[in-house]
Amino acid sequence: MFGKKKPIPQIDKDQLELIENAQKRIKQKKRLYVHFVIFLIGAIFLIAANTVLGIGKDFQIFNIDWFVFAILLWLFFFVYHLFNVFVTHKFMGKAWEKAQLEKLVAKQQDRIESLKAEFIKEEKLIAQSEVFNESATQSETSITKTKKSELTIIVAAAENDAIGLGNKLIWHLSDDLKRFKALTNGHHIIMGRKTFESFPKPLPNRTHVVITRQKDYQAPSGVILVHSLEDAIDASKSDAQPFIIGGGQIYKQAMAIADKIELTRVHHNFDADTYFPKIDTSVWKETANVFNKKDADHDYEFSFLTYERK
The missing domain is CATH 1.10.287 (Helix Hairpins)
Structure with a gap:
């Protein structure tokens, strides 16, 4: 104006x-x-x-x-x-050329420092993986569990324990999905209603046990509906190793009674609305650690970790 x-x-x-x-x-x-x-x-x-x-x-x-x-x-x-x-x-003249050369050198130096930091981080993760695997090999347990089944939590979580946003996965890691399929194939998988609804359809060759408070919830044939984690475990007693696969509240409840955690640790931080509980190392012992580099099929570095209750 x-x-x-x-x-x-x-x-x-x-x-x-x-x-x-x-x-x-x-x-x-x-x-x-x-x-x-x-x-x-x-x-x-x-x-x-x-x-x-x-x-x-x-x-x-x-x-x-x-x-x-x-x-x-x-x-x-x-x-x-x-x-x-x-x-x-x-x-541009000599002065301009010199300035541009200095800028290029500075950028290259920053790039070198960034690569050094990534290399150091990667070496540290690889070293941790080797140390834990060697330790696990050398200290084979002589304790035989008397329990008939081994309740296992399986989850992929970021460095900040993020596991999901909007009831969806935040990342896509091909090898992590293959590992999930290999471990859970032929077993009971226990989950909350929202986790079940995130699937396009029930996963093949697995028995789905869905926990919901809704009394009249409708599910496809073959899906077992229960109203508590205790009931879900009871419904899976015929399985030697049922798996807890989510979501956040089910994981939180299962941490107190699970025997094992199969964790894919994605080495990055993400914004999320669902998080995995912190793992208390005074309760859980890391028994396996396999580091994986990022590549054309994997946008992030990640490690396959196994924890067993002490």
């Missing part, structure tokens, strides 16, 4: 640098053009001074009139000026 000043457009520093160097370039070309004009006029003047005015008419070098050498010498300086403008003095 009235009285308001028009905003002055802000010129980016690099754009300003381009403009200033372009102006220098224009001045260089103008000086070269003036030199060319003066050279032509000067050459004509030298020829006229000798032939018309008779200046130095009898002075020759190697039987060649002196003005020819004067014109050739001047031509040399003009060609040198021309070479200087279009070859030696590049568009």
Whole structure:
């Protein structure tokens, strides 16, 4: 409205640098053009001074009139000026080239430092994986469990324990899905209603035990409906190793009674609305650790971890 000043457009520093160097370039070309004009006029003047005015008419070098050498010498300086403008003095000038080189070196240094940090992190994870696997191999347990079944939690969780957002997985790791399928194949899988509803259809070759408070909940044939975790475990007593597969509240309840945790630790932090409970290392012992690098099929590094109750 009235009285308001028009905003002055802000010129980016690099754009300003381009403009200033372009102006220098224009001045260089103008000086070269003036030199060319003066050279032509000067050459004509030298020829006229000798032939018309008779200046130095009898002075020759190697039987060649002196003005020819004067014109050739001047031509040399003009060609040198021309070479200087279009070859030696590049568009941005030496100072600009040096600044750009320094910027490039700084960026490369940052990249090197970033790669170093990633390499150190990766080496640490690999070392942890090797140490835990060697430890697990050397210390084979001599304790035979008397329980008829082993209740196992299986989950994929980020570094900040994030496991889901909007009842969906946050990432897609092909090898993690293959591991889930291999471990749970042929077993009972216990889950909450929302987890069950996140599946397009029941998973093949597994018995689904769904926990829900809804008394009239309708489920496909073959799905076992229960109303508590205790009932779900009772419904799975024929299975030597039933699996708890989610969601957050079911995991929280199962932590107090589970025997084992099969965890895929995704080495990244994510925003989520569902989180896995913290693993208390005074209660749980890590018995296996397999590190996996990120690749074309996996956007993040991850580790397959196994915890057993002490």
